[in-house]
Amino acid sequence: MLSHPIDRLDLVDSGAERSLREEIDTLVRSNLPEFMFWASPGNWRWHHVYEVAPDLQIAACTQAGEVIGAVNALPVPLDAPEQLAGQGYDSVLVDAKVNAGQPARSVCLLSLSIRPEHRKSGLAERLLQEVFARARRMSARNIIAPLRPTKKARYPHVPMSEFILWRDSDGEAFDPWIRTHLELGGTIACVAESSLVVRQPVARWEAATGQRMRVPGTYTVAGALSPVVVDLQGVGTYCEDNVWIVHSLEGN
Numbered sequence: 001m002l003s004h005p006i007d008r009l010d011l012v013d014s015g016a017e018r019s020l021r022e023e024i025d026t027l028v029r030s031n032l033p034e035f036m037f038w039a040s041p042g043n044w045r046w047h048h049v050y051e052v053a054p055d056l057q058i059a060a061c062t063q064a065g066e067v068i069g070a071v072n073a074l075p076v077p078l079d080a081p082e083q084l085a086g087q088g089y090d091s092v093l094v095d096a097k098v099n100a101g102q103p104a105r106s107v108c109l110l111s112l113s114i115r116p117e118h119r120k121s122g123l124a125e126r127l128l129q130e131v132f133a134r135a136r137r138m139s140a141r142n143i144i145a146p147l148r149p150t151k152k153a154r155y156p157h158v159p160m161s162e163f164i165l166w167r168d169s170d171g172e173a174f175d176p177w178i179r180t181h182l183e184l185g186g187t188i189a190c191v192a193e194s195s196l197v198v199r200q201p202v203a204r205w206e207a208a209t210g211q212r213m214r215v216p217g218t219y220t221v222a223g224a225l226s227p228v229v230v231d232l233q234g235v236g237t238y239c240e241d242n243v244w245i246v247h248s249l250e251g252n
Contacts, residue, residue: 021050023067024059024113031113033223034208035238038198042093049074049093049110052100056107058130060123069123071131072111075104079141081189084244088195089146107135109145128184132249141250146192146242149175152225160191160225160241178243186245195242205236 029037037043050057053074060069074096092108109131114124135143152163166174173179202213205228213219213236218227228236
């Protein structure tokens with residue numbers, strides 16, 4: 001069943017709500033490579049989602065209380081595809097507190113995480129529908145998402161602008177996460193360029209990946225959607241493009 005959200009700031013520090021918040025964050029981390037949580041403009045501000053929009057942090061729990069799926073989202077003043085150019089995961093989180101008092105023209109889905117054993121159960125779609133319902137109650141016009149395609153890490157050297165055009169033999173989107181959103185009525189607006197940017201010393205990249213990166217150049221890293229670029233100063237930069245998906249709520 002869908003649990004109650006972390007819906008009151010004064011409960012976040014109580015035992016049950018703090019535990020739920022920590023379980024959500026643990027689930028999010030378990031679904032992504034370690035480097036995705038290193039310092040970035042957005043990651044520095046991740047905790048703001050629980051402060052700014054508690055009603056949009058949703059946990060799906062079993063009857064025993066185990067968190068098996070979770071959503072993290074934020075209200076944003078963006079309401080047109082053309083406004084998404086130059087925006088992404090980092091920028092949405094950077095602006096979260098500034099935008100908190102503005103009308104929620106859209107709800108931005110930042111993360112949807114499912115435990116592996118529940119990924120083909122329809123839970124992802126159920127959680128998306130719950131976000132849609134809450135966005136409508138907020139009078140938002142759209143659901144938007146800087147999507148991280150599931151299969152893109154297998155093709156790190158393929159530009160995202162090309163990858164999103166790939167289709168399978170049935171003419172459906174090649175990537176299953178993109179396909180899920182399109183089947184639910186979403187549309188691809190544009191590529192979210194430089195959505196997440198992480199810069200760290202080569203030593204940290206080497207420790208995390210087990211690869212030697214002492215020579216400047218590009219390196220393929222497991223789980224990365226694009227190569228890590230190492231410069232002459234010994235800094236490795238990971239610049240991840242995402243895909244802006246838009247679900248219009250008007251007339252639905």
